[in-house]
Structure formats: structure tokens, C-alpha cells
Amino acid sequence: MATQTPAAGASRIGSAVVAGRGVMRALRARGRRRQRQEEILLELLRQLTLMTEEIHRANLIQQYRLTVEQMDQAIGDSSLASAGSTLTGLPEGKRRQMIFAHRQYGNLLLAYRVRACDWDELIGHVRVLCRNAVFAEYWDRTVEHRRSLPADSEEARVGAAVDIILEELADDPDEWWIVGPSSGEPQP
Template identity: 75%
Template sequence: MATWNLAARSIGSAVVAGLGFLRTSLAWGTRRKRRQDVLLALLRQLEVMTEEIHRANLIQQYRLTVDQMNRTIDDPSLADASSTLTDLTEGKRRQLLFANRQYGSLLLAHRIGACGWDELLGHLRVLCRNAVFAEYWDRTAEHRRSIPADSVEAQVGAAVDIMMEELAEDPEEWWIVGPSATGEPPA
């Protein structure tokens, strides 16, 4: 009987030790899982912050550009330094600079997520009906050729080109959005 008690105690001790080891292993596993979850949450927050900083930088850069355009519109002597368009009256140059600012504002709104693709196309469709914008778009076609083809700006420019073609072909029916100008932009 004494041998039996001794064996039972040894087995009991081994079971207790095994349970302790199992609890420790599970606790380490739980801690590790918790650390991984915290790390993933931090990485997601970092990704969101990085995107917000990118948007803030876009907005700041646009503010600087608009400030320069405002100075150019207000002071015709600066217009010659900032515009590559020739044979324009002072008034026409101001109009084209303003059309550029309108387009840039819509493009920025899309790039920072303030308006989606379909909303952007709607605003651009209205803008395309404006004669000054149409002239701006025609006169700056060469400028857009240097934009990388895979950029958001190139995608938006291609959509505006299609809208302008549709408007020129059929001014009465062009408002009906066809499949060519409604595709989603690249991610």
C-alpha cells in the first residue's frame, strides 16, 4: 500500500507539473497572440496615419498652387511667368487659369476621398459644358501627355477626353453616361 501511495503521489506530482507546464505554455501562447493582435492594430493605425499625412500633403501642395494662381490672376505681369499658353488676352489668360483651378480642385477632391469616381465624373460632365473649360482643355492637351499613364490624373484626363468627344459628337445626347467614361479608375 505504501508503494501504491508513493506511485500515486509521483503520478500526481507529474500530472500537477504537466498541468503547470500546460498552463504556462497556454499563457505564453495567449500572450503571444495578444502581442500579435496589438502589433497588427498598431500597424493598421500607422497605415491610416500615413494615408492621412499623404492627403494633408496633397492639400497643402494644392494650397500653394492655388495661392500662386491667385497671384497670377491678380497680377498680369506674373501670368507670363506661369503660363505657357501664348496669344491670349489678359482676360482670357485669367479665365483659363481659373478653369485650371476648377479642374485641379475637382481632381484633388477625388484624390483625397472627398468625392468618389462617379461623383467626380458628374462634376466633370457639368464642367465640360463650359466653353472656357473646353478651350482650356483643348489648349492644354499637350501638357497632359507628360503625365504618367498609370496615374489618377491620367485616368481622369482620359475620362474628360471621352466626355469632350461625346459632347462634340452629339451635344443633345452626350449627358447619357456611356460605358466608356464610367469605368472605375485604377486602384
């Protein structure tokens, strides 16, 4: 029968403890490394999301720039104004006014969509724009154009706010600075 001395058994246990600690350190290091990799991945995803949003805003601006160029041509050339407008029975000067009113509204909508202004700033600008009789007429004449917008779209929400402002202005035009939706962006 083989006998072990107590010192030999203790050294094996000591070696196992040291080895176990080493394994634990390696696992913790691997865990920290994995956690760091996940943090880096999350940061990259956040940056990618921001970049995607920025590209979307740049595309909106470019599309609006093209639309404005066409509207400018239509304002300057009555034959193009007739070709680009769905409003019928308007004299040339009135048609140009409607195109310009559309351009003003589109500019405010774009500013909001690319986050150049927030909801409260947009409503402030729209309040001023709605005081203009030409804009109010444009809005009334184009009500059918807005019916096809998805109800949860930004443009539909802004359009609903314009409707409220114009209704309230009709009731009390002297209180124009407080008409319209309350502060804070509406939820879709």
C-alpha cells in the first residue's frame, strides 16, 4: 500500500487551488474582453444609426432642393405653372401665389423633418404663416391633396396642426400667438 505524506497531498491541493484561480482569472478576462467587444459593437451600431439618419436628412434636403427648383421655374413661367399645378381655374398670378405658399409650407415642413427646428418652433412659424390670407386660401384649396397621407406620417401630423391653427384663427385672429396645438410634439 502506497502511503502519501501529508506534505505531498497539501502541495497537490495547493496546485489545484492555484490552477483554479488561474482558470477563474482567464474566465474573468475572457468575460471582460467579451463585454468590451459588446460595448464596441453597440457604439458602432449607434454611430451607424446616426449616420443613416444623417443620410436620410441629406436626401430629404436634396429632394426638396429639386422641388424648389421646379417651383421657381413654375413661378417664373406661366406655362410651367399650369403644367405643375393641379389647382384649376386660377388666374396666372393666383397660381403663382399658390405655388409660392406651397413652397413656404414645404420649407417649414422640411426644417422640421431634418430637425432644424423642433415641434414648438415649427408651430410658432406655422402660426405666423397661417395669418397670411394667400396661405389660408392655398391650404383650403389643397385639402384633398392631404387626404392620401398616412395618418401617422410627420406631414399628416403637421397638417392636422395647421388645420387646428387655421380653425382657431378664424374664431379669434387677435390671439394668433396662442392658437394651435399645445406645446410638445404629438405622438403618432
